[in-house]
Amino acid sequence: MDYYLKPLKELIKFKTISTDSDYKEEIEKCVNWYQNLFEDNGFVVEIVRGYSNPIILAKYDNNSEQTALIYGHYDVQPAGNEKDWDSIPFELSERDNRLYARGIIDNKGQSFVHIATVLNLIKNEQLGQNVTFLLEGGEEIGSPGVANFLTDYKEKLSADYIVISDGTMIEDYPVLEVGLRGIMNLTVKVFTSDRELHSGLFGGAAPNASHELVNVLSKLYDDNKLVNMNGFYTGVEEPTEQELENNKTIPYSFEEFHKLSGTKKNISEDGVDFYTQTGLRPTVQITGIESGYNGEGYKSGIPNAAIVKLNIRLVASQDPIKVKESIVQFFSNNLAEYADFEIVHSDDEGSVPAVKIDTDNEYVQKAITILEEVYQKKVLRKYVGGTIPLVYHIEKILSIPQVIVPLVNPDSNMHSVNENYDLSYLKKALEFSNNLFKK
Ligand SMILES: [Zn+2]
The missing domain is CATH 3.30.70.360 (Alpha-Beta Plaits)
Structure with missing residues (x-):
């Protein structure tokens, strides 16, 4: 795991808070760090400006048949009240089998699973695909400019499919995201x-x-x-029979809902289950x-x-x-x-319609097979209540298959204090990524 942890320690230190313009310099430092990291490993890097915070495009051509586009965002939420953290938010800390830091799962640490894996595969001459990393710095402010960027850079972004890991799993089941509100x-x-x-x-x-x-x-x-x-x-669109059936297979209990939300009642529409209410209504x-x-x-x-x-x-x-x-x-x-x-x-320009993801292609099928091998559990298909603006724009502008696979524990405290990555989840994430991109 060293190939993941060592660089991550440095990456976490940059206070890449996009919601506050005071941190522009930190963002520049982080972008520069990434540029060096990729260039040192043989990537061709372009820092794209003029679409909100700089976008990092890093390409590695392996003369392979397939090209994977891999998305991540390096910007993070503010730490909130530092006193409420049990360790310093912008320093990687390990305790109780978890890593703690702002951005450890959303999304620096999570996207770094794929980055570290690809760099490691290159080092061992085991990378089986051409890879382009697309890292943006404005996700937490609604990805302004991302639609224009995708339109202008359509050719440079040409790939067979895209992999996105942003979001959380359900219990310890592997999850494939098949729709976003x-x-x-x-x-x-x-x-x-x-x-x-x-x-x-x-x-x-x-x-x-x-x-x-x-x-x-x-x-x-x-x-x-x-x-x-x-x-x-x-x-x-009314949820289809198939979607309703699918959502019934996802484990839900009021106890878990209560634990995660802190509220006393699930007030969904009558007869509508939690995953349909939050994903498809x-x-x-x-x-x-x-x-x-x-x-x-x-x-x-x-x-x-x-x-x-x-x-x-x-x-x-x-x-x-x-x-x-x-x-x-x-x-x-x-x-x-x-x-x-x-x-x-x-936010007329920032508003984003919902999107459903087609799963009937070899890339999604391959990911499902690997997930089930690694986790030894059936993959749950989830209609997600949140929004990743980029996913909608990818669907409309690049029209390539999307493999959206969250790789972190559900109790990771995303956007909250003590954001954390459970190491047992991290190990499996690295294994999944390795199997997805290796020869
Ligand atoms: Zn976020």
Whole structure:
């Protein structure tokens, strides 16, 4: 495992936080580190700029028949409160059979499984394919520019298939990701006046923006737990018999749900299992509300404005533009006529539709065979609730088979404190990658 751990120790140290522009220099250092690593091992490297943070393209031509494109992202989430970590977030630490560090699974350490493997195979003259690594630095901010990059670099990215390892497994079952929900975000502001008012002078007589917003939001879902917006479900593909059957084979228990979520109830639509609800049904989530005074003590004011942030997870074949129209109509229909609203921000360019992955090809079949050999368990096919924007764009622009295989433990604390990689999972991941790319 040394060939993996030694360079990883260096890689982890770069604070490649893409959500904060203060870390641009760290990102440059990391890109430079990668460039040296690849060039030292005989790769032709191109650092592509002008599409968000630099993209690393590293090619190794082995005169093989097949070419694999391998994706990863080197940017990470902020560490959060360092005091809540049991070790320093940007230093690799090993304890209790786990590696700890920010980025150890999302995604530096996870994508490094394939990088270390390929470098090791080259060293031992055992690499069986041509390889192109595509490493981006803006995944955690929604991969802006990635669609343009894929379009502009289509030829240089030509490959027989792509391998993506980002995300987590289910228990200790090997997982093949066969679909991803889409995403869009928007911010709506409701206002009742051009000024904040005194609650003593006007309370009970003047409209209150907080009240008006909460009133609208209380109607977001109907009694059947469906999103209560005209047109929201237009185009939504009902899960097929086959998909429903598939999802029933994935182990689920309320105890595990409770353990992972910390919540007291699974509030899925009636009769809809957890994996179908989160993988194949759309949702609107309120992700933030802001209004009035929330500082120390109290203020006797009537807020004139209230803001809500909404995060929508889309399914195939929902159109983000139509969904946005539904949201506008929802506010028009439900907001009192004496209040106004506007969409103050929407990530029209960052929104990504859902995607389903074709598995009927030799590349996916080979990966399944190797996974079942390595893990000695049947592969679970998972419709994932989250979004990897690149996957949608690969499907539309490169149109090559995609092998999406997460290789880390489910309790890895992705995006949270004490992000970790269970070493027993790591060993199997290295074995899988080795068998996938070797001669
Ligand atoms: Zn992430």
